[in-house]
Amino acid sequence: MFYHNKKLQYFKPPEKPDAVYAMKIQELIGGTFGEMTVMMQYLFQGWNCRGPAKYRDLLLDTGTEEIGHIEMLATTIAHLLDKAPLRLQEEGARDAVVGAVMGGSKPGDVINDVIAAAMNPQHAIVSGLGATPSDSVGYPWNGRFIVSSGNLLADFRSNLHAESQGRLQAVRLYEMTNDRGVKDTLSFMIARDTMHQNQWLAAIEDLESSGLETTPVPSSFPLDLEKREFAYQFWNHSEGTESAEGRWAKGPSMDGKGEFEYVAQPQPLGPEPEPPQTPIQLHGTPKTQQQQKTQGNGSSAPPLVESVTVKNPEV
Amino acid sequence: MFYHNKKLQYFKPPEKPDAVYAMKIQELIGGTFGEMTVMMQYLFQGWNCRGPAKYRDLLLDTGTEEIGHIEMLATTIAHLLDKAPLRLQEEGARDAVVGAVMGGSKPGDVINDVIAAAMNPQHAIVSGLGATPSDSVGYPWNGRFIVSSGNLLADFRSNLHAESQGRLQAVRLYEMTNDRGVKDTLSFMIARDTMHQNQWLAAIEDLESSGLETTPVPSSFPLDLEKREFAYQFWNHSEGTESAEGRWAKGPSMDGKGEFEYVAQPQPLGPEPEPPQTPIQLHGTPKTQQQQKTQGNGSSAPPLVESVTVKNPEV
Amino acid sequence: MFYHNKKLQYFKPPEKPDAVYAMKIQELIGGTFGEMTVMMQYLFQGWNCRGPAKYRDLLLDTGTEEIGHIEMLATTIAHLLDKAPLRLQEEGARDAVVGAVMGGSKPGDVINDVIAAAMNPQHAIVSGLGATPSDSVGYPWNGRFIVSSGNLLADFRSNLHAESQGRLQAVRLYEMTNDRGVKDTLSFMIARDTMHQNQWLAAIEDLESSGLETTPVPSSFPLDLEKREFAYQFWNHSEGTESAEGRWAKGPSMDGKGEFEYVAQPQPLGPEPEPPQTPIQLHGTPKTQQQQKTQGNGSSAPPLVESVTVKNPEV
Amino acid sequence: MFYHNKKLQYFKPPEKPDAVYAMKIQELIGGTFGEMTVMMQYLFQGWNCRGPAKYRDLLLDTGTEEIGHIEMLATTIAHLLDKAPLRLQEEGARDAVVGAVMGGSKPGDVINDVIAAAMNPQHAIVSGLGATPSDSVGYPWNGRFIVSSGNLLADFRSNLHAESQGRLQAVRLYEMTNDRGVKDTLSFMIARDTMHQNQWLAAIEDLESSGLETTPVPSSFPLDLEKREFAYQFWNHSEGTESAEGRWAKGPSMDGKGEFEYVAQPQPLGPEPEPPQTPIQLHGTPKTQQQQKTQGNGSSAPPLVESVTVKNPEV
Amino acid sequence: MFYHNKKLQYFKPPEKPDAVYAMKIQELIGGTFGEMTVMMQYLFQGWNCRGPAKYRDLLLDTGTEEIGHIEMLATTIAHLLDKAPLRLQEEGARDAVVGAVMGGSKPGDVINDVIAAAMNPQHAIVSGLGATPSDSVGYPWNGRFIVSSGNLLADFRSNLHAESQGRLQAVRLYEMTNDRGVKDTLSFMIARDTMHQNQWLAAIEDLESSGLETTPVPSSFPLDLEKREFAYQFWNHSEGTESAEGRWAKGPSMDGKGEFEYVAQPQPLGPEPEPPQTPIQLHGTPKTQQQQKTQGNGSSAPPLVESVTVKNPEV
Amino acid sequence: MFYHNKKLQYFKPPEKPDAVYAMKIQELIGGTFGEMTVMMQYLFQGWNCRGPAKYRDLLLDTGTEEIGHIEMLATTIAHLLDKAPLRLQEEGARDAVVGAVMGGSKPGDVINDVIAAAMNPQHAIVSGLGATPSDSVGYPWNGRFIVSSGNLLADFRSNLHAESQGRLQAVRLYEMTNDRGVKDTLSFMIARDTMHQNQWLAAIEDLESSGLETTPVPSSFPLDLEKREFAYQFWNHSEGTESAEGRWAKGPSMDGKGEFEYVAQPQPLGPEPEPPQTPIQLHGTPKTQQQQKTQGNGSSAPPLVESVTVKNPEV
Secondary structure: OEEEOOOOOOOOOOOOOOHHHHHHHOHHHHOOOOHHHHHHHHHHHHHHOOOOHHHHHHHHHHHHHHHHHHHHHHHHHHHHOOOOOOOOOOHHHHHHHHHHHHHOOOHHHHHHHHHHHHOOHHHHHOOOOOOOOEOOOOOEOEHHHOOOOOOHHHHHHHHHHHHHHHHHHHHHHHHOOOOHHHHHHHHHHHHHHHHHHHHHHHHHHHHHHOOOOOOOOOOOOOHHHOOHHHOOEEEOOEOOOHHHHOHHHOOEOOOOOOEOEEEOOOOOOOOOOOOOOOOHHHOOOOOOHHHHHHHOOOOOOOOOOOOOOOOOOOO | OEEEOOOOOOOOOOOOOOHHHHHHHOHHHHOOOOHHHHHHHHHHHHHHOOOOHHHHHHHHHHHHHHHHHHHHHHHHHHHHOOOOOOOOOOHHHHHHHHHHHHHOOOHHHHHHHHHHHHOOHHHHHOOOOOOOOEOOOOOEOEHHHOOOOOOHHHHHHHHHHHHHHHHHHHHHHHHOOOOHHHHHHHHHHHHHHHHHHHHHHHHHHHHHHOOOOOOOOOOOOOHHHOOHHHOOEEEOOEOOOHHHHOHHHOOEOOOOOOEOEEEOOOOOOOOOOOOOOOOHHHOOOOOOHHHHHHHOOOOOOOOOOOOOOOOOOOO | OEEEOOOOOOOOOOOOOOHHHHHHHOHHHHOOOOHHHHHHHHHHHHHHOOOOHHHHHHHHHHHHHHHHHHHHHHHHHHHHOOOOOOOOOOHHHHHHHHHHHHHOOOHHHHHHHHHHHHOOHHHHHOOOOOOOOEOOOOOEOEHHHOOOOOOHHHHHHHHHHHHHHHHHHHHHHHHOOOOHHHHHHHHHHHHHHHHHHHHHHHHHHHHHHOOOOOOOOOOOOOHHHOOHHHOOEEEOOEOOOHHHHOHHHOOEOOOOOOEOEEEOOOOOOOOOOOOOOOOHHHOOOOOOHHHHHHHOOOOOOOOOOOOOOOOOOOO | OEEEOOOOOOOOOOOOOOHHHHHHHOHHHHOOOOHHHHHHHHHHHHHHOOOOHHHHHHHHHHHHHHHHHHHHHHHHHHHHOOOOOOOOOOHHHHHHHHHHHHHOOOHHHHHHHHHHHHOOHHHHHOOOOOOOOEOOOOOEOEHHHOOOOOOHHHHHHHHHHHHHHHHHHHHHHHHOOOOHHHHHHHHHHHHHHHHHHHHHHHHHHHHHHOOOOOOOOOOOOOHHHOOHHHOOEEEOOEOOOHHHHOHHHOOEOOOOOOEOEEEOOOOOOOOOOOOOOOOHHHOOOOOOHHHHHHHOOOOOOOOOOOOOOOOOOOO | OEEEOOOOOOOOOOOOOOHHHHHHHOHHHHOOOOHHHHHHHHHHHHHHOOOOHHHHHHHHHHHHHHHHHHHHHHHHHHHHOOOOOOOOOOHHHHHHHHHHHHHOOOHHHHHHHHHHHHOOHHHHHOOOOOOOOEOOOOOEOEHHHOOOOOOHHHHHHHHHHHHHHHHHHHHHHHHOOOOHHHHHHHHHHHHHHHHHHHHHHHHHHHHHHOOOOOOOOOOOOOHHHOOHHHOOEEEOOEOOOHHHHOHHHOOEOOOOOOEOEEEOOOOOOOOOOOOOOOOHHHOOOOOOHHHHHHHOOOOOOOOOOOOOOOOOOOO | OEEEOOOOOOOOOOOOOOHHHHHHHOHHHHOOOOHHHHHHHHHHHHHHOOOOHHHHHHHHHHHHHHHHHHHHHHHHHHHHOOOOOOOOOOHHHHHHHHHHHHHOOOHHHHHHHHHHHHOOHHHHHOOOOOOOOEOOOOOEOEHHHOOOOOOHHHHHHHHHHHHHHHHHHHHHHHHOOOOHHHHHHHHHHHHHHHHHHHHHHHHHHHHHHOOOOOOOOOOOOOHHHOOHHHOOEEEOOEOOOHHHHOHHHOOEOOOOOOEOEEEOOOOOOOOOOOOOOOOHHHOOOOOOHHHHHHHOOOOOOOOOOOOOOOOOOOO
């Protein structure tokens, strides 16, 4: 069960409105690696967690914090959208600007038209200058953005990756504005991303040292059930061998259970595929016309293929 | 530019058809962590790579291998869908089975009805017993499943997470069948996933030891631009403290640049939000009726808010 | 900023597992009118609210409650998925059942196969028997399911509709199970939906009596700017007139500002459309070949249509 | 069965082209609350209607009218896209403009570049300057935008909400242009939205007075099956009590069947969740390593969990 | 503007309910090639048509007919969903059946459980046994399923392909049932698909013989602007040459403007790609550490890359 | 199995960067008819092909070529995004430009702001100036864009339509730039599209002359099973008869099996629909209140509708 405190976790108001930047910073709310993703991912992982209580609590604490991050960004966006220009200027108004240019004013006023044309139209039409649950091109957040697998090592790696992409995007947005208010708020969020990257690295170490999970995920699957001879080979699928120069091409494998091997000219191990013919009732194109013909008058007559497992249905 | 060898990288045919399992194994083709994802993710990362040539080659070699994995799975699915029952049996036919039961046959024959009812209908109607670019519930693969950021540490972590979830899912599907052919093919793919988990761990080590990237991602962002005082705090957003027991709650941070701190009772640092009022032209609900009234007759008359940046437009 | 209490708002465990029902009840988490929808809708409306503080608080209180509803349902689903059958039984096993039938046992054992075939495969493969952010057919929740417009009357009506569809769906799921644990948990949620329907009806009355908003939404738009002569006409677009029998066909309009009128044989008021010809550079099919020909050699030569607003660019 | 009249229900041509506005007005065709939504929603509700004939006819008449609304908007968009600038001007051309500025012409000519850059690219590349079935950011309309539940009170409330959001958006678009042709066409559509809001309010009154449906939806569910003690409580999930000031916090409930109650400090009524452990075959992380170990060698050996309902399968 | 006739274009009621088949036949309403697709595709093509009036009328006539096809299918689905079993039977009930088996009744009664488990849950929970705007796996129809390009030859080919896939799917569904009512209704729809395939073939001939469009689409693009030397080559991207045996590998090209040529061992004509380095502000991984270092302290200081076209911004 | 050659099939670098055009040309990668579509469509059709080997090889050769087309376009986009302006200029900087105007410089410098505002924000934030698997409005490619039906005539027609729309879009993009590098690369791709249109026309002729498939698709369905009397009628669903003037309205049908007929005033052949009442457990609105009342107290008591096929379950 959840509670709300009316104050924000952190916030500095933007110095001035910027409706185009409001559109861009939506990436941090509803993008693939936005706050909706980490919030939902950590909450679902926590709710589904069957592991030790400390991991469940870790996940739910962090997921709960992330709800408040959406709140901070939504507030930022409301300020950035303040006074957003809602339509292109009249030709007459633009002429006036031209006159002004001659008298000393600035052609840069066309910037209002740029903003009116390029801002996310839904910020005006749909949300009335509020944040939306979508990314910087207006694509809505969706549930396939998150994963909760029940295997904590797999999931902590997912969390680490989400925080890495997330901090990268926050940093890029930091670079894409000069507004000191926005930069201040982002510098708090970037710091929290630093913590969360460290946190999931720590959680991985904690989990691996507990012996519950190791590489390869899932470690509870007996290794002798996989084809071990292919478990440490790098297959070079191109004509050059630059890929032979890395750590992955030779030396002991990272899981300590094998030795990397570089296969410079890999060859197929399987046959050419021969998918079975489809039944006439599905009207796919067969291999030869003969087959088609003998089936030609049969569509209504012959029984459908009835059985998967039974060899002699007439018994 | 790409070339095709008509043979499969590896393949064992299923022992017998199983249309329901065909539906399930679609997860490995078109699911969030299926082969379409790793193929497209590695190819786009390779095409977009500005880093050292060995990383670009690594990415494109592996992406090229994954195209062949879809091919293997598509062939497997074609075999699993062979002779799929396309409709429920007639009542009369089912009665015959009943008679047979009395005479020694098996009520299990209803299994054909189960399969006809539960298989993915699009395997019959849309693809004519072929594989489709969708997951185990028929949801289509889409481009938001992948990421290519240009930051190789962020991306290698994404790749590690994809291979972790991917191997976990392949293992689960291995457990969900007794078909020795399918299990054999999967045991090859699981081994390749073992390699790929090791490979991305090795690529991370390779990249970090090269000095090009370190934690936190992106490491090229000056740390003094983030609010350092919050960069190593764990905020406990719940009433209990199980989350205090982990590696992430105390001790040196994983990046070696700070010390973890546990904040047991975190308090908000920001104010209550006060989003600015929206212009009357957007017809949002204002704080007080007064405001609404004074604007009441204005919709067609007053000029729109025109300017974001200019203070004195009439100059 | 948000906090988490580790206890559930309400909960009774299911009496026994039922993986097929687990799939169905996902509709209440990630469906169009599931808890993710109401949670996100109320939170975004609250964050974007510029109206009186009591409405903002109303929205955020209720949105915060709904996070806990997802938590309750996720827990219910974890219990329903317990011991889910992960694959069809072996033929041999089924034969054993057959023998048992002869000896007095039950053919209903095939029910395990039914469940293994019909349950959501992603509950096993992707989430490891945990809830997912998707609906009863596995389609992911997405941000287009919610609305936050800034106009509170429009939004409260959206909330009323969401709670109406939501309670209807919860009631249908109540009818679709005999499990007393599930029914008990649902009877709590259905009661909350009763409150929320009443609550939004009350909020609408509260808002309308405050004078801030009335029908038609948005009431701040001057009515004389719409074509009033068509604002209360019912157009009968079919050959019969059953639709003339309702309250909407005659009498004073609901907003008290007009009189309903029934137009039995409506005629078009506009002309036939004549979309303008497209420029040759877009290679659409023109009205006549002549036009095409004169443009035929021009594609690389003539300047593109350059200007929208300027009549004499060469001046 | 349907018929087409080649004339439009209503139409005034735009005064001049405006490709950016063409992009924005797409919201009224393919947006969440656009004409495709109301058309499809009313038609499906009509086709699925089992209630009195007058409601079915009401729904199909209105749905049929809405098809024509898409037609009007598509025609409007074709005119707005006329002569759309398809690429940025040459540097040379721009220099010429500069010279002209010096001689008295206008820097506003850059507006063509603004439009070429900001218009929906698919209006040129995909549709050849025609309307598309998508919203103002190019996101396609989809079937989850509509609902047809079979419960007419639930559905009429959905219709009322759709027309409220729809009229709000049409009004906003009216405010976002000065084109008298577009404004005229919109003022017709806004008037129809006024009718449709009134119409669904009337249909709700008609339905409720018929006794077929009342609040709470669905009214045919016996109230004693829900937990009545929670059916009129407002839970205050935050530290302040602004939410206590509204109609929803005290007094008789809107359905006349209870009394609102304000719970200032709500406490959880349920236990901490304890999701059951997952079977080893799914390789989730268990609570303790011990469990994992004893299962460690079992993956291929022990039988899968077979049964949901049968206690003694070996009988 | 559109009108509705309350009678169906054609209809025979199903002989008996079949909720699983109701799920499958949804493919013909909301699938990629269902009636919603052809209806919307023809209407949008008609509304956007700038070609001769006969084509516009052809498109709108056929699009209007297709609305009625959805109506027929929705009615069929309502009948198929009649009396749909809404939950699995009680264990007790199933035991009774078992007893009955011993006494002469049928184990096939489990078929109700099969249907209750495998039918589309949304047919019960969401639509109350009505049709939905989605396909046979519950995925919603969306606007990207259709195309309206303004080039009639391109679009008529799209229509031909849609009717080909559509008739194929209708035929498969015809084969997947024994219900004479359903088969009768489908045999009408299949006949209409025959007409529509013929119709689009005729429209293509009509259009090509008019001289407005020919192969290759778009024919108004001067052929000398494409690299003619590659316009008739077949590139063999695999090691075998089965693909040399077809009509496409030799002889005059279909457009009569060239000669097919088979390139057995195609070689790349371009260089290795060298994407330019990204600016430090985007924090991508550079080619060498050196570069990264020199940029290391600059993130806040140096100006962003400012200009695309201007060489000397300081002038 | 697949191999990669590090060189591009063809490539000319763009003359200069153009971030807005980079956004637009994404349509050719991830749009409905982009290279991802043809690549995936041909590969899946090839993998699923049961027809003669030459068709399978044709499909896989062409699909393999298309992978390389994505590679070419991704490289083009990387060059176009070079030096993309990442934020609007400072007001001060813009003032400096103004001063420059007075001194002879150009107001066109605002073009950088236009580009910074209108480019796809994800090209900066998400991909770090690399290509993405999405279209020109940022919508991701998805698996529903392709079809592989197993019927080769249906599929070759799909391929012909894809190449027609694809070439049309490539030509439009050719017209929308003056960059000679981009135009050169596109002129290669347009030539390949010319080949591919010819190729699928040739494949259709090859297939039809082989006797394996003819019109109407699927030709293996006995024609006497469709309602032949409606198989060649054109139904005029509007009040005018422009549609009577085309090849489809009279004369022999294209399949040579019938005669076109024009039905000027088509009438419905079916009855008014009467969908059956839904069970009380789904709480839909019934036809009359009476029905509702008798069911009123029953919700928990009476058994659910149990059986679809069994008339006397108590026997």
